[in-house]
Amino acid sequence: MHVKQTYPSVKRGSKNRRQMLAVLRWPFLTVAAACLIVNAAIAGPFWGIIAVLVLYIVWRLILSPDLVEYNRMSQSIKIVAWVSILLALIDILLVHSFALFVIPIVCFSGLVVSIVLFFTDLRRQKHNMLPLILFEVVSMIGSGIVLCVWKDPNNWPYIVLLSLSVLSFLSKVIVLGRDFKIELERRFHIQ
Amino acid sequence: MKKTTKPEFPVFLQELTEQDCALVDAFFSEFDLYFLLSKAERKLFRLDFEAAIMLLYGQGVPMQEILSRLALSNLGGFYARPSTVWFPLDDAAKIYPISMEHGRQLVFRLAIYLKEDIIPELLQMALSFTVKRFPSFATTLKKGIFWHYLDAVKKHFPIEEEHDVPCQPIKVSLSGSQPFRLMYYKNRISAEFFHVLTDGTGALIFLKALVSEYLRLCGVTASKSDIWNVNDTPINEEFENAFVKVEKAETGSGFMDKPAAQMNGRMVRRKPCRLLHFKMDSAELYKTAKEHGGTVTAYLLMQMLYACQAATDELTGDIHIQVPVNMRKFYPSKTVRNFSMYCGVRVPIEEIGGKQELIANINAQLAEKSAKDKMREMITAAVNLVSSIRVIPLVIKQPIAKMVYGFLGEKIYTTTLSNLGVVNMPKEFDEHVIGMDFCLGAQMTNRLACTIITCSGISTFSISKMTDDPTFEEKMYQLLTNDGITVEVEGSEYYAR
Numbered sequence: 106m107h108v109k110q111t112y113p114s115v116k117r118g119s120k121n122r123r124q125m126l127a128v129l130r131w132p133f134l135t136v137a138a139a140c141l142i143v144n145a146a147i148a149g150p151f152w153g154i155i156a157v158l159v160l161y162i163v164w165r166l167i168l169s170p171d172l173v174e175y176n177r178m179s180q181s182i183k184i185v186a187w188v189s190i191l192l193a194l195i196d197i198l199l200v201h202s203f204a205l206f207v208i209p210i211v212c213f214s215g216l217v218v219s220i221v222l223f224f225t226d227l228r229r230q231k232h233n234m235l236p237l238i239l240f241e242v243v244s245m246i247g248s249g250i251v252l253c254v255w256k257d258p259n260n261w262p263y264i265v266l267l268s269l270s271v272l273s274f275l276s277k278v279i280v281l282g283r284d285f286k287i288e289l290e291r292r293f294h295i296q
Numbered sequence: 297m298k299k300t301t302k303p304e305f306p307v308f309l310q311e312l313t314e315q316d317c318a319l320v321d322a323f324f325s326e327f328d329l330y331f332l333l334s335k336a337e338r339k340l341f342r343l344d345f346e347a348a349i350m351l352l353y354g355q356g357v358p359m360q361e362i363l364s365r366l367a368l369s370n371l372g373g374f375y376a377r378p379s380t381v382w383f384p385l386d387d388a389a390k391i392y393p394i395s396m397e398h399g400r401q402l403v404f405r406l407a408i409y410l411k412e413d414i415i416p417e418l419l420q421m422a423l424s425f426t427v428k429r430f431p432s433f434a435t436t437l438k439k440g441i442f443w444h445y446l447d448a449v450k451k452h453f454p455i456e457e458e459h460d461v462p463c464q465p466i467k468v469s470l471s472g473s474q475p476f477r478l479m480y481y482k483n484r485i486s487a488e489f490f491h492v493l494t495d496g497t498g499a500l501i502f503l504k505a506l507v508s509e510y511l512r513l514c515g516v517t518a519s520k521s522d523i524w525n526v527n528d529t530p531i532n533e534e535f536e537n538a539f540v541k542v543e544k545a546e547t548g549s550g551f552m553d554k555p556a557a558q559m560n561g562r563m564v565r566r567k568p569c570r571l572l573h574f575k576m577d578s579a580e581l582y583k584t585a586k587e588h589g590g591t592v593t594a595y596l597l598m599q600m601l602y603a604c605q606a607a608t609d610e611l612t613g614d615i616h617i618q619v620p621v622n623m624r625k626f627y628p629s630k631t632v633r634n635f636s637m638y639c640g641v642r643v644p645i646e647e648i649g650g651k652q653e654l655i656a657n658i659n660a661q662l663a664e665k666s667a668k669d670k671m672r673e674m675i676t677a678a679v680n681l682v683s684s685i686r687v688i689p690l691v692i693k694q695p696i697a698k699m700v701y702g703f704l705g706e707k708i709y710t711t712t713l714s715n716l717g718v719v720n721m722p723k724e725f726d727e728h729v730i731g732m733d734f735c736l737g738a739q740m741t742n743r744l745a746c747t748i749i750t751c752s753g754i755s756t757f758s759i760s761k762m763t764d765d766p767t768f769e770e771k772m773y774q775l776l777t778n779d780g781i782t783v784e785v786e787g788s789e790y791y792a793r
Contacts, residue, residue: 106773108572112788113481115461123399124565172396173439175469228334229471232438232447287380291447292440295686296384296537 151198162187177222182236185215209262244270305346316359331375340452347417374428379448386537388634392492393444395701401465402491403737409730414480422510429526432535437468463737498632518722538629548677553708556616559607559743561763564792567738568760572787578755590655603771616642618712626668637674639665706741719751
């Protein structure tokens with residue numbers, strides 16, 4: 106059976122991400138398992154869990170990024186969310202009582218960055234705003250609850266976070282108007 | 297697209313007569329009105345127009361004729377309006393983005409071969425003029441809370457010169473990234489589609505409209521045909537989720553089945569590792585199929601069963617070939633979204649015997665399993681399933697769907713045979729179109745996938761291979777030639793080596 110070649114020659118050696126992930130999966134799993142085993146063997150604080158989480162974050166954000174909606178909004182919000190979770194874990198497992206103060210600072214800093222990223226490319230980013238909206242809603246609810254429960258002069262980061270989330274949310278409603286409503290309809294459709 | 301703008305357009309303008317120059321100036325005077333796009337995007341369009349004008353002028357086409365072919369009115373108001381439309385995924389498409397992984401995406405490819413080499417400048421213009429007629433193609437995949445959807449995108453859709461392995465996953469993650477790619481290589485125009493966008497029939501409608509537009513730009517027009525006019529206004533029916541219009545059956549069934557025997561051969565990492573096209577005279581193939589007492593699909597299924605048997609070391613178990621069924625034949629619809637279901641022809645390996653019994657068995661199975669009622673039951677099952685999980689957030693249903701799809705998806709089949717049927721082109725295109733092919737992309741479990749399409753009197757049976765093992769295609773070739781069919785084999789190199 107003679108085959109007449111009708112396709113261009115393809116450069117050898119170019120590997121796709123799936124192959125790269127298949128290769129890297131095992132070193133990552135080995136390192137994660139090693140961290141947990143060493144941690145368990147030498148006892149002490151549970152740093153192994155934090156190491157595993159860091160590996161997971163690296164995997165999700167860098168090596169195996171989102172297949173749909175990999176954009177500046179989703180990635181910036183994801184980074185802030187993961188960093189916050191990491192800080193909370195460090196606080197619980199290693200160094201205590203700093204996260205409650207630091208996490209809202211990280212969140213509102215991240216929010217500022219996201220807002221800048223959003224409004225500097227409004228035409229395109231208005232179609233990517235769901236992660237930002239969700240983040241604002243979670244920030245509003247979270248900081249609202251903390252402010253109700255934790256009456257402390259040191260809770261200013263929560264006041265800033267709450268104000269910023271509300272302002273950012275409202276600014277989008279005002280600036281985008283009908284587009285905001287349409288965007289939510291798309292994102293929450295169940296058809 | 298690599299620009300070939302030498303000589304530069306201003307230099308080109310200086311060489312024109314005053315009259316032609318005035319025509320070009322008048323042409324571009326209203327250019328910006330047609331593009332509510334960023335400056336960079338507008339520039340890309342402008343470069344496309346300039347390249348096309350220079351090319352056609354170089355071919356000796358009078359300037360008035362050039363500007364008439366490239367008239368800005370061909371863009372309609374598509375790029376002049378902001379993108380507000382969006383499309384929920386149809387019931388068949390919902391699984392595709394959910395089950396997608398890095399390097400795993402259901403992509404298929406349709407290609408058309410012309411007599412002359414493709415002119416990229418005109419193909420680019422043809423795409424810009426055609427895409428507006430297919431608003432569900434001018435979209436980008438987005439993720440909602442409960443389902444993915446297609447969001448309209450207004451941008452410059454570029455063509456590419458083909459240089460990679462066919463049917464590779466299409467990057468749909470970035471803002472505005474399109475779920476299809478259009479490529480050219482020598483005399484071939486190839487369009488690859490993420491299945492989320494359309495099925496074979498929808499893709500064929502798109503490609504025919506595109507080629508018709510390309511040929512119009514080359515100066516060939518068809519008087520009357522079933523090809524969509526790219527300047528017609530799109531209507532809702534063309535983009536509907538046609539599954540929901542099918543009246544529900546009392547029971548829904550047809551998805552679950554037992555695992556099928558798989559062909560042997562080590563799966564390569566780079567899939568598909570080879571494409572093969574068996575080109576046959578369609579009349580000869582039809583005649584041979586009739587002599588065997590079946591349709592072309594049944595006849596090819598029979599030969600595939602023999603070839604599958606040869607390509608597996610299994611002595612027991614079933615060979616199960618998936619056959620997509622176009623629902624439009626039961627429920628007429630103009631939709632270019634997915635509107636196909638599938639049935640399967642299942643034969644135990646030990647029962648693969650004489651040709652007569654086998655083709656009778658295949659005919660009986662096809663008649664029973666692809667009947668309207670069976671398809672209606674399957675659609676009902678699909679619609680019910682989608683409906684029952686519609687309020688579960690994607691973050692929850694995605695991992696579950698991935699797992700279920702991984703277990704059931706391909707494992708219940710040995711391979712696939714998708715028959716797109718006979719493609720009719722207008723008479724005026726006879727001199728220009730020499731054939732078509734159709735290929736399925738990477739499979740995760742099945743060792744290969746087969747398709748057939750007939751155009752310009754040539755039936756092209758294509759095989760997308762996932763292993764180096766050549767048994768299947770060699771057996772197929774032997775079986776077809778033994779039946780007196782002349783087979784010309786074209787294809788790619790082995791990419792895995």
